[in-house]
Amino acid sequence: MTAMTGLHADLGLTLAVGIVCAVPTVILAGPVYARWIAPRLADVRPDATLVTQFTGAGRHAGPEPTPAVASAGPGAQHRDEIRPRAGVPTGLAVTAVLVPVALMLLRAVAETALDESSRLRAALTFAGEPLVAMGGGLLFALGVTLVHQGRSGEETRTSLNDSLKSVATILLIIGGGGAFNQVLQDSGIGDAIASAAKGAHVNVIVLGWLIALLLSLTTGSATVGIVSATGIVAPLIGTGGGLEASLLVVAIGAGSLGLNYVNHAGFWLVKESFGMSLTQAAKTQTAVQTLVSVLGLGMALLLSILA
Incomplete structure (x- = not known):
C-alpha cells in the first residue's frame, strides 16, 4: 500500500499484475525448488516439542477413556490428559x-x-x-x-x-536479530546506498528492485527497502500511474524479499523452528526468498516488454 500510494499506482491493476507475476514465481520457488533441494539437505531435525505441538504426533489416538478408567489411577488420568483435542x-x-x-x-x-x-x-x-x-x-x-x-x-x-x-529460545534469537537490524539502520548504511543509487542510469523497474534489495539486505527490514525505494524512484515516473507504476510496485516488493539472511528475524525463525544449520537455512530460506525476488523482477520486466 505504501508503494502504491507513493507511485500513484491503481490498486486493481496492481493486484492483477501481482497475481500474474506470482503464479509462476510461487510454482518455481515453491514445489519445484523444494523437490530439488530436499534430497540435498541432510539431517534436518525440527525441535521435537514443536513437532508434537503442531502435528499431534505421540498423542493417544484411541477412544476416550470411560469415567471408570479415567478415575482408576494416575496412569489412567495421564491417558485421559493426552487424548486428542477437538480441532477448530x-x-x-x-x-x-x-x-x-x-x-x-x-x-x-x-x-x-x-x-x-x-x-x-x-x-x-x-x-x-x-x-x-x-x-x-x-x-x-x-x-x-x-x-x-x-x-x-x-x-x-x-x-x-x-x-x-517450545518457542522461547526462538523468540530470544529473533530479538537479537532485531537488535542487529536496528544497529545497521542507525549506522546510516541505508542512506548511503540510497544516495549512490540516485545517480544510477538503469531501467526504472530494475532500479526500484535493486534499491529495495540492497536496503533490505543491509538493514534487515523489507519495510525500509520498500519505503526508501519508493521515495527514490517515484520522481522518475511522474504522477501518471498506469501499468509502469504497477509493475514498479511489484518489482520493489520483490526486491525487498531477496537475500533474506542473518539480520532478518524471519531467517532465524525458520532456522530454529526446523533445527537447521546456517548453511541449511541459507539453502532454503535465503534461496527461496531470493528466487521469489529474482523471478518477481523477471516477470515484471517480461510484462513491461509484452505491454
Whole structure:
C-alpha cells in the first residue's frame, strides 16, 4: 500500500499484475525448488516439542477413556490428559490468521481515503498498528477456542503457557536479530546506498528492485527497502500511474524479499523452528526468498516488454 500510494499506482491493476507475476514465481520457488533441494539437505531435525505441538504426533489416538478408567489411577488420568483435542474448523482458523491482515489493510485504506480529522480514520489507524492488529488476532483466536471447544479459562491458560515453552529460545534469537537490524539502520548504511543509487542510469523497474534489495539486505527490514525505494524512484515516473507504476510496485516488493539472511528475524525463525544449520537455512530460506525476488523482477520486466 505504501508503494502504491507513493507511485500513484491503481490498486486493481496492481493486484492483477501481482497475481500474474506470482503464479509462476510461487510454482518455481515453491514445489519445484523444494523437490530439488530436499534430497540435498541432510539431517534436518525440527525441535521435537514443536513437532508434537503442531502435528499431534505421540498423542493417544484411541477412544476416550470411560469415567471408570479415567478415575482408576494416575496412569489412567495421564491417558485421559493426552487424548486428542477437538480441532477448530478450518474456516475459523483461517479467519483468525486473516484478522490482523484485515486490520492492517483497513488502516492503509483509511490513511489513503479518509480525512486526517476523521475519527474513523484515527480508530482504524490505531487498530491497524501491527502489534495491536496481532493482539486482535490473538483475542479472536482465544474467543473461538473458548466458545467453539467449550474449554475452561484454566485449560486455555495452560495451553498458552505450554505454547510458549517450545518457542522461547526462538523468540530470544529473533530479538537479537532485531537488535542487529536496528544497529545497521542507525549506522546510516541505508542512506548511503540510497544516495549512490540516485545517480544510477538503469531501467526504472530494475532500479526500484535493486534499491529495495540492497536496503533490505543491509538493514534487515523489507519495510525500509520498500519505503526508501519508493521515495527514490517515484520522481522518475511522474504522477501518471498506469501499468509502469504497477509493475514498479511489484518489482520493489520483490526486491525487498531477496537475500533474506542473518539480520532478518524471519531467517532465524525458520532456522530454529526446523533445527537447521546456517548453511541449511541459507539453502532454503535465503534461496527461496531470493528466487521469489529474482523471478518477481523477471516477470515484471517480461510484462513491461509484452505491454
